[in-house]
Amino acid sequence: MRSALELGLCALLVSLDGDVPMFAVLDEPGSGRPPRLPSDRLDIDGDETLELAVRRQVTAHLGIDVGYVEQLYTFGDRDRDPRTAHGWPRVVSVAYLGLVRGTPTLTPGARWAPLYSHLPWEDAREGVSVLAMQAHGACAGSGLGAGPRSRVGADGHGLEERAAISFPMAPGKWDEYRVLERYELLYELGLAAESGGAGDYGPPLALDHRRILASGLGRLRGKLRYRPVVFEFLEETFTLFQLQRVVEAIAGVRLHKQNFRRLVERGGLVEATGGVDRSTGGRPAACFRFRPEVRFERQAPGISIPRGG
Amino acid sequence: MRSALELGLCALLVSLDGDVPMFAVLDEPGSGRPPRLPSDRLDIDGDETLELAVRRQVTAHLGIDVGYVEQLYTFGDRDRDPRTAHGWPRVVSVAYLGLVRGTPTLTPGARWAPLYSHLPWEDAREGVSVLAMQAHGACAGSGLGAGPRSRVGADGHGLEERAAISFPMAPGKWDEYRVLERYELLYELGLAAESGGAGDYGPPLALDHRRILASGLGRLRGKLRYRPVVFEFLEETFTLFQLQRVVEAIAGVRLHKQNFRRLVERGGLVEATGGVDRSTGGRPAACFRFRPEVRFERQAPGISIPRGG
DNA sequence: GAAGATGATGCTCACATCGAGCACAAGGGA
DNA sequence: TCCCTTGTGCTCGATGTGAGCATCATCTTC
Numbered sequence: 113m114r115s116a117l118e119l120g121l122c123a124l125l126v127s128l129d130g131d132v133p134m135f136a137v138l139d140e141p142g143s144g145r146p147p148r149l150p151s152d153r154l155d156i157d158g159d160e161t162l163e164l165a166v167r168r169q170v171t172a173h174l175g176i177d178v179g180y181v182e183q184l185y186t187f188g189d190r191d192r193d194p195r196t197a198h199g200w201p202r203v204v205s206v207a208y209l210g211l212v213r214g215t216p217t218l219t220p221g222a223r224w225a226p227l228y229s230h231l232p233w234e235d236a237r238e239g240v241s242v243l244a245m246q247a248h249g250a251c252a253g254s255g256l257g258a259g260p261r262s263r264v265g266a267d268g269h270g271l272e273e274r275a276a277i278s279f280p281m282a283p284g285k286w287d288e289y290r291v292l293e294r295y296e297l298l299y300e301l302g303l304a305a306e307s308g309g310a311g312d313y314g315p316p317l318a319l320d321h322r323r324i325l326a327s328g329l330g331r332l333r334g335k336l337r338y339r340p341v342v343f344e345f346l347e348e349t350f351t352l353f354q355l356q357r358v359v360e361a362i363a364g365v366r367l368h369k370q371n372f373r374r375l376v377e378r379g380g381l382v383e384a385t386g387g388v389d390r391s392t393g394g395r396p397a398a399c400f401r402f403r404p405e406v407r408f409e410r411q412a413p414g415i416s417i418p419r420g421g
Numbered sequence: 422m423r424s425a426l427e428l429g430l431c432a433l434l435v436s437l438d439g440d441v442p443m444f445a446v447l448d449e450p451g452s453g454r455p456p457r458l459p460s461d462r463l464d465i466d467g468d469e470t471l472e473l474a475v476r477r478q479v480t481a482h483l484g485i486d487v488g489y490v491e492q493l494y495t496f497g498d499r500d501r502d503p504r505t506a507h508g509w510p511r512v513v514s515v516a517y518l519g520l521v522r523g524t525p526t527l528t529p530g531a532r533w534a535p536l537y538s539h540l541p542w543e544d545a546r547e548g549v550s551v552l553a554m555q556a557h558g559a560c561a562g563s564g565l566g567a568g569p570r571s572r573v574g575a576d577g578h579g580l581e582e583r584a585a586i587s588f589p590m591a592p593g594k595w596d597e598y599r600v601l602e603r604y605e606l607l608y609e610l611g612l613a614a615e616s617g618g619a620g621d622y623g624p625p626l627a628l629d630h631r632r633i634l635a636s637g638l639g640r641l642r643g644k645l646r647y648r649p650v651v652f653e654f655l656e657e658t659f660t661l662f663q664l665q666r667v668v669e670a671i672a673g674v675r676l677h678k679q680n681f682r683r684l685v686e687r688g689g690l691v692e693a694t695g696g697v698d699r700s701t702g703g704r705p706a707a708c709f710r711f712r713p714e715v716r717f718e719r720q721a722p723g724i725s726i727p728r729g730g
Numbered sequence: 731g732a733a734g735a736t737g738a739t740g741c742t743c744a745c746a747t748c749g750a751g752c753a754c755a756a757g758g759g760a
Numbered sequence: 761t762c763c764c765t766t767g768t769g770c771t772c773g774a775t776g777t778g779a780g781c782a783t784c785a786t787c788t789t790c
Contacts, residue, residue, distance in 0.1 A: 115465045117428055119497075119513055154497070156424045156511050162497040186495045186515050188428075188463070188471040202465050204428055204515075206495050273717050287720050353767075371749065373768075394766025395756040408582050411596050416748095662738080680778065682739075703737025704785040725777095 116201035121166050122151035122187075122321070124328040125178060127212040127224060128345045131361045134215055134224040135325065136174055137317070147225065148318035149325075150174060151205060166208040175219040178210040180344050185327050192320050209328045211344040227329065228364070230314045230322055233279075233294065234329060235364045240286050243313065247294070248279040250303060250311075271301065288363050288417075291330035295323060333363055338412035340381060343402045351389050351397035352376060363417055380406050381413060425510035430475050431460035431496075431630070433637040434487060436521040436533060437654045440670045443524055443533040444634065445483055446626070456534065457627035458634075459483060460514060475517045484528040487519040489653050494636050501629050518637045520653040536638065537673070539623045539631055542588075542603065543638060544673045549595050552622065556603070557588040559612060559620075580610065597672050597726075600639035604632060642672055647721035649690060652711040660698050660706035661685060672726055690715050690722060 125136040137147035150173040159165035163181055170178050188204040196202050215224045228235040233243040278294045280286060295304070303309040305316035316322060335341050336359065345358050356372050376382055383403050388396040406413040434445040446456035459482040468474035472490055479487050497513040505511050524533045537544040542552040587603045589595060604613070612618040614625035625631060644650050645668065654667050665681050685691055691709040699705045715722040 117426065117463070117465050119426055119428065154426070154513070156426050160499050162495065162513070183494060185492060186471065188515070190469050204463070204471070206497070206513075276717055277720075285720070351767090368749070368751095369766095370751085370768075370770090375748090390757075392766060393758075394764080395758095395768080397767060408585055411586075411594070660738090677778070677780095678737095679739080679741090679780085684777090699786075701737060702787070703735080704739080704787095706738060 118201045118203045119154040120151050120203045120205035121154055121162060121169060122149050122205045122207040122324060123166050123170050123173075123178075123210055124149055124184065124207060124324055125170065125174070125210045125212050126227065126328065126332060127215050128358060128361060129215045129224065129226075131357045133227040133329075133361050135227050135328075136212075136218060136222055137225045138173065138222050146316045146318050149207075149321045150222065162206055163208070166210070170210065173219065174222050176212065176216050178212055180211040180341065182209050182331075183207075184209045184324065184331060187320055187324070189320075207324045207327065209331055211332075211341065213345060213347075227325070230317060230325060231291070231295065231329065232312075232314045233298075234288075234291060236286055236288065237360055237364060237366050244279050244286075244294075245281070246311070247298060247301075247303065247313075248275050248281055250301060271297070286365070288365050289330055289333050291333065292323070292326045295326035299323075336362060336414055337416050338414040340402065340406065340413050340415075342415060346402075349385050349387065349399045349401050351392065351399060352382075353392070353397060355382070355400070359415055359417070365417065367417065376415065379413070379415075380409060381415070427510045427512045428463040429460050429512045429514035430463055430471060430478060431458050431514045431516040431633060432475050432479050432482075432487075432519055433458055433493065433516060433633055434479065434483070434519045434521050435536065435637065435641060436524050437667060437670060438524045438533065438535075440666045442536040442638075442670050444536050444637075445521075445527060445531055446534045447482065447531050455625045455627050458516075458630045459531065471515055472517070475519070479519065482528065483531050485521065485525050487521055489520040489650065491518050491640075492516075493518045493633065493640060496629055496633070498629075516633045516636065518640055520641075520650065522654060522656075536634070539626060539634060540600070540604065540638065541621075541623045542607075543597075543600060545595055545597065546669055546673060546675050553588045553595075553603075554590070555620070556607060556610075556612065556622075557584050557590055559610060580606065595674070597674050598639055598642050600642065601632070601635045604635035608632075645671060645723055646725050647723040649711065649715065649722050649724075651724060655711075658694050658696065658708045658710050660701065660708060661691075662701070662706060664691070664709070668724055668726070674726065676726065685724065688715070688722070688724075689718060690724070 123136070127134045127136075136150060138150055139147050150169060152169045152173070154162070154165050155168075159168065162183070166181060167178060170176065184207040186204060186206045190196060190202060193200065193203050218224065233241050233247060235241065236244070274293070274297055277287075278290055278297050298304045298309070298313055299307045303311050303313050304322070305313065306320075306322060317325065332341070342355065342358050342362070346355065352373050353369070355376065356367055356369065359372070360367055380403060382400040385399045385401050387399040389399055390396045432445070436443045436445075445459060447459055448456050459478060461478045461482070463471070463474050464477075468477065471492070475490060476487060479485065493516040495513065495515045499505060499511060502509065502512050527533065542550050542556060544550065545553070583602070583606055586596075587599050587606050607613045607618070607622055608616045612620050612622050613631070614622065615629075615631060626634065641650070651664065651667050651671070655664065661682050662678070664685065665676055665678065668681070669676055689712060692712050694708045694710050696708040697705040698708055
């Protein structure tokens with residue numbers, strides 16, 4: 113019997129509800145299965161490009177159009193779908209990241225889920241989470257350290273050493289970009305629900321979709337630095353503090369208000385509209401809009417992240 | 422008739438011959454076709470993961486083993502292989518980047534080709550090349566500027582504006598990371614041989630393989646910053662100037678010797694072996710070796726690139 | 731053996747960037 | 761009015777970066 117191959121496309125759509133990052137999932141009520149990312153097969157004849165295929169599928173599955181889209185990663189492990197071992201075709205999936213403004217209503221069966229509920233250790237806005245501390249400890253205490261019994265990761269590091277980088281104990285050492293590394297470490301340690309973990313490291317998603325979620329969050333955080341992606345989440349005009357809240361939500365880190373302000377203004381990313389927003393509580397805030405021209409003036413028109421609250 | 426799908430894997434193997442970056446190509450002598458990157462189908466039953474599939478293929482096609490491997494991008498446009506329009510299966514290719522130390526002998530039919538011969542404008546070690554200047558000029562003079570007739574890229578920019586970022590005229594503004602952007606700009610302008618160009622912008626490769634080459638070079642340059650990938654190209658021990666030559670070769674830019682030295686030593690990336698190399702001509706150079714432990718000490722154990730010669 | 735060439739190495743200086751904090755401005759509510 | 765809240769401007773020191781001068785240790789040449 114000749115095995116079959118299928119090319120899947122998988123969409124991670126991220127949006128923002130206030131300062132809560134969300135992503136679109138599909139439920140299968142009553143099945144007891146975890147939620148999954150919207151995904152479907154490539155239409156070999158119809159879909160001109162992979163990106164267009166994703167856009168088509170998003171419209172079909174969720175009933176919305178998506179603006180910014182970029183390719184994330186292609187997942188093709190033979191055992192990524194357990195059914196493949198039982199005669200199902202092997203599914204290679206190309207994952208895409210898309211950004212959506214606001215949280216528009218989705219087709220029934222689909223909903224926006226809070227992103228950090230599935231990656232709870234990634235939200236370090238109120239300080240590096242207890243979970244992250246536990247993860248560090250679980251590593252060191254797992255007896256899987258640098259000794260001869262230790263399992264060794266792709267880089268040839270012991271788990272304990274990898275934990276020291278991924279889940280640093282020293283305050284201020286938290287690296288918000290190592291999202292995928294952290295998830296994979298938890299997975300290998302058997303702490304993630306997908307790998308048999310009973311600990312409270314967040315509810316699982318179907319198949320390897322939580323890995324895709326981690327990839328996407330890492331990519332998005334990295335992208336902040338050198339592309340003006342934040343504005344995909346914001347309205348036409350906004351206050352600098354709203355902008356800051358969005359960056360903080362994505363980066364999962366608190367920022368220093370005055371420095372953030374300095375950075376954004378110096379970079380020429382935004383220009384004042386002249387209007388003010390009185391709904392802030394204290395002194396009215398000046399309104400700004402994004403300046404598309406920055407892209408021709410600066411090499412990295414993103415928001416490099418000034419640490420500290 | 423139901424159309425068929427094929428999953429291809431494509432390997433971009435980069436190595437270094439002295440200070441000349443090379444990559445592995447396969448020739449089809451007598452066919453008149455341009456050289457191509459080693460690529461092959463996924464073995465649906467045999468290949469456990471995509472990465473292992475690439476390793477298997479590299480061994481089969483080139484007769485060598487490869488150390489560092491990472492996924493680059495997945496190419497799936499319907500028209501990427503012109504044969505698809507004539508009944509051939511649609512081929513979606515996952516491209517991988519691999520790094521090889523030295524230039525080991527390859528299987529007959531394969532050879533190492535100088536990377537910059539196919540992307541000549543990317544080697545700015547002797548100053549930003551005349552080609553890059555021409556490219557800038559070709560854009561501005563193409564009548565495809567910001568006017569109503571202008572074609573518009575993915576970001577919504579006119580070609581002229583994109584040229585200003587990709588091929589900057591101001592000295593010191595050259596951004597060595599925008600490799601892919603530059604190639605795509607030349608492609609869209611019809612200057613690349615693949616898009617009908619007669620200008621001397623380097624010989625083409627098969628299909629979209631030059632795009633893959635550009636992706637890979639861009640990724641490699643980016644990776645230098647935050648991962649110690651340079652050492653994949655170096656012997657066990659080396660002098661700091663040899664290290665610098667390797668970084669320069671990849672980045673395509675000349676560096677300031679003393680600052681490079683300061684950076685590498687301060688970063689703790691290397692440690693002195695105590696030995697010296699007398700073959701340099703002048704004062705003997707101290708020999709160094711890579712310190713694998715940096716990965717646990719520094720967040721970004723790479724070589725950020727200090728400009729200027 | 732001395733002079734000069736060549737490349738390695740150490741150091742300084744000006745300047746930009748960044749983290750952190752003080753102080754004040756401009757509004758609202760008690 | 762006082763006080764609380766948020767926005768905004770500015771300063772200061774620590775650190776990083778681009779650029780250049782000076783010296784050192786070897787080889788080559790005269």
